[in-house]
Structure formats: C-alpha cells, structure tokens
Amino acid sequence: MSKVSTAVLGASGMVGQRFCEMLSDHPYFDTPVLFGSERSGGKSIAEVLTIPEPRISDELLGAKIRPLDMGEIADGNFGAVFSALPSGVASGVEMPLMEKGCRIFTNASSNRMRREVPLVVPEVNHEHLGMVEGREGFIVANGNCSSIGLAMGLKPLEPLGLERVEVTTMQALSGAGYPGVPSLDASSNVIPYIDGEEEKLGIEIPKMFGTLEGGGITPSPVEVSATCTRVPVRDGHMESVLVSLGKEVDADEVRRMFSSFTSLPQRLELPSAPARPVILAADIRRPQPILDVNAGEPARARGMAATVGRVRVSGRNVRFIILTHNTIRGAAGGSVLNAEILHSRGVL
Numbered sequence: 599m600s601k602v603s604t605a606v607l608g609a610s611g612m613v614g615q616r617f618c619e620m621l622s623d624h625p626y627f628d629t630p631v632l633f634g635s636e637r638s639g640g641k642s643i644a645e646v647l648t649i650p651e652p653r654i655s656d657e658l659l660g661a662k663i664r665p666l667d668m669g670e671i672a673d674g675n676f677g678a679v680f681s682a683l684p685s686g687v688a689s690g691v692e693m694p695l696m697e698k699g700c701r702i703f704t705n706a707s708s709n710r711m712r713r714e715v716p717l718v719v720p721e722v723n724h725e726h727l728g729m730v731e732g733r734e735g736f737i738v739a740n741g742n743c744s745s746i747g748l749a750m751g752l753k754p755l756e757p758l759g760l761e762r763v764e765v766t767t768m769q770a771l772s773g774a775g776y777p778g779v780p781s782l783d784a785s786s787n788v789i790p791y792i793d794g795e796e797e798k799l800g801i802e803i804p805k806m807f808g809t810l811e812g813g814g815i816t817p818s819p820v821e822v823s824a825t826c827t828r829v830p831v832r833d834g835h836m837e838s839v840l841v842s843l844g845k846e847v848d849a850d851e852v853r854r855m856f857s858s859f860t861s862l863p864q865r866l867e868l869p870s871a872p873a874r875p876v877i878l879a880a881d882i883r884r885p886q887p888i889l890d891v892n893a894g895e896p897a898r899a900r901g902m903a904a905t906v907g908r909v910r911v912s913g914r915n916v917r918f919i920i921l922t923h924n925t926i927r928g929a930a931g932g933s934v935l936n937a938e939i940l941h942s943r944g945v946l
C-alpha cells in the first residue's frame with residue numbers, strides 16, 4: 599500500500615523537530631514536506647536542530663525547510679498536515695486550509711475549543727475522532743501539553759467517577775518553545791505562573807472527557823482547578839494531582855487500574871502506541887524527568903508513555919504524581935498517533 603503524503607508546519611521548532619522524529623521511516627506516512635517561517639526557509643533540519651539526541655532519518659535531516667506558503671500547502675494534496683505553528687500564526691492558517699480540504703493535526707491552541715474540532719488524546723477519547731469521519735477537510739487538535747499528561751492519569755480512574763481535580767504542574771522549559779524562557783529567569787528558579795495555562799486545563803479536560811452527541815461534544819461536569827509553574831527542567835512536565843472520585847477506593851485497586859490500563863491504540867498495535875501507556879513506578883522516588891521522560895516501548899513509542907508514582911489514597915481521594923514528555927506525548931507524538939488511528943479506519 600502506498601504511504602500517505604504529509605507536511606509539517608513549524609518544522610524547525612521544538613514540536614516540529616519531534617514531528618520529524620515521529621515521521622522518520624514511518625510505516626504509514628511518507629517523508630513530510632517541511633514548512634517554517636522566512637527565518638528557517640532554505641535551511642535544512644540539521645542546521646536548525648535544538649533537541650537532544652535526535653532520532654531523525656538522514657533523509658529528513660537533510661530536507662530543506664520551505665517558507666510557509668498557503669497556496670502550496672492547499673494545492674499539495676497532502677493526506678495529512680501536522681501543525682506545530684504558534685497559536686497566533688495558526689489562527690490565520692489552519693481554518694482556511696481546512697476549508698480547502700486539508701486534514702490538519704494541530705498542537706496550537708487557537709482552534710481547540712471550536713465545536714467542530716475534536717480535542718483528542720488517543721488513549722482517552724479516540725471515539726471523538728468520529729466527528730471528522732466523512733469530512734473532506736478537518737482539524738483534529740491536541741490539548742495543551744499539561745492537559746494531555748493529566749488526561750492520561752485520569753483516564754484509568756474514570757470508571758470510579760471523576761468529580762473534582764486539583765493539579766499543580768511543574769512544566770519543563772521546552773514547553774515554552776525555542777528559545778523559550780530567558781536563561782536568567784529559568785536558571786536555579788521556579789516561576790509560579792504561566793500565562794493562560796491554568797484556564798486551558800480547566801476547559802480542556804471537560805471537553806476531552808465529554809460525550810460525543812449531535813455532532814459536538816457535551817463537556818464532562820468534572821471540575822478542574824490548576825496551578826501551573828515553570829521549573830528548570832529541559833523536557834518533561836510533572837504534575838501533582840489530587841482527584842476526588844465518586845466512591846471510595848483502596849490503594850491496591852487504584853494501582854491495578856493504572857498498571858493494567860490500555861486502550862484502542864494498544865489493541866490496534868499502532869506504530870507509535872506504547873505497549874503500556876501508563877507505567878506505574880515501583881520506586882517511591884520516581885517518576886523523575888531525568889530518568890523517566892523517555893518512557894515507552896517499542897522504540898518508535900519512546901517518550902509516549904506517562905509514568906505515575908507516589909500513589910496515595912484516602913477515602914474517595916487519590917493523590918499521585920504523573921510525568922509526560924511535553925513535546926512527544928504532549929504534542930507531536932499525540933498528533934501522529936491520532937493520525938494512525940484515522941489511517942487504520944481508512945480515513946487517511
């Protein structure tokens with residue numbers, strides 16, 4: 599079977615380079631055509647690399663980035679367009695491209711809460727992808743990187759009833775893109791506020807856990823209260839979570855729910871699906887970004903697993919820590935896994 603043709607918008611950025619990793623030698627998707635701004639236009643990926651230990655094919659490392667051209671993308675007949683554009687740019691690009699028939703998988707926040715755009719974490723709400731089936735052009739959005747990590751931790755507990763969530767995030771520097779937070783602000787420091795982030799968690803989680811009906815999503819009544827901080831970690835968002843459930847539960851049951859959790863991507867054995875989407879750390883000192891950020895097997899799913907630790911239970915309240923790779927599971931990898939699901943359904 600021939601591979602699906604693809605493009606990456608914002609290919610030179612932190613998320614764009616992860617798209618290059620996830621799409622290197624992909625069994626379903628062809629080597630992407632790369633677009634950036636005028637700044638990176640004409641350069642190769644090798645010339646703009648900023649991620650550590652890149653696992654990018656030689657073909658993609660040498661590929662030249664083109665300045666973003668709406669006409670070229672719309673006329674390119676790409677089977678899938680992966681977007682890592684800043685939201686301010688994406689807002690003027692993605693909807694017009696969708697209206698011209700492009701199938702867009704985006705990480706930008708600008709279109710996430712639109713009624714016709716599903717906000718999908720593959721293991722959490724893959725059924726929301728049903729909204730785009732039968733449509734010529736569409737947008738499938740990823741959530742904010744911290745929303746994705748939190749959703750991965752809440753999903754195994756959903757059968758117990760999710761009532762209220764309090765979360766404090768410790769977000770990595772790469773979450774701010776490149777070059778990101780000024781070094782004098784970041785070094786040996788914690789910044790106790792990230793503009794707009796807490797509100798996103800509060801609205802995105804109810805949409806992800808909502809019900810698909812009448813062509814749109816009815817949000818879940820779960821309440822989410824967030825405090826978002828930036829910490830001097832390169833990659834990996836850690837989150838300290840307190841969730842109030844609909845009924846009492848014991849700690850062993852909660853641990854079993856985390857460690858046995860799988861979903862559709864695992865049943866379909868999709869190329870970027872980690873065998874275990876949630877890994878329960880046995881060591882009380884884990885997870886740690888430096889040790890666990892790249893969790894996930896097989897090799898193509900490196901960075902796609904969330905690691906959970908510090909599980910504590912009291913009555914209906916469960917506390918835990920969760921760590922996810924913000925630019926892989928929280929961005930490029932999530933988009934590629936969504937596209938793999940739609941490919942398996944014959945939509946792409």
Ligand SMILES: NC(=O)c1ccc[n+]([C@@H]2O[C@H](COP(=O)([O-])OP(=O)(O)OC[C@H]3O[C@@H](n4cnc5c(N)ncnc54)[C@H](OP(=O)(O)O)[C@@H]3O)[C@@H](O)[C@H]2O)c1
Pocket residue numbers: 607608609610611612613614633634635636637638639666681682683684685687705706707741742743772773774775776777924925928929
């Ligand atoms: N970083 C994360 O952890 C993360 C996680 C989830 C979602 N996101 C979202 O993903 C998107 C990308 O984030 P990032 O961290 O990769 O940001 P980034 O490192 O700043 O990269 C931005 C990319 O967009 C390109 N770009 C900027 N202005 C452009 C323009 N006017 N026309 C065309 N291309 C333009 C840049 O190209 P040049 O290099 O040529 O300037 C670069 O390739 C953002 O919407 C962000 O909110 C990020």
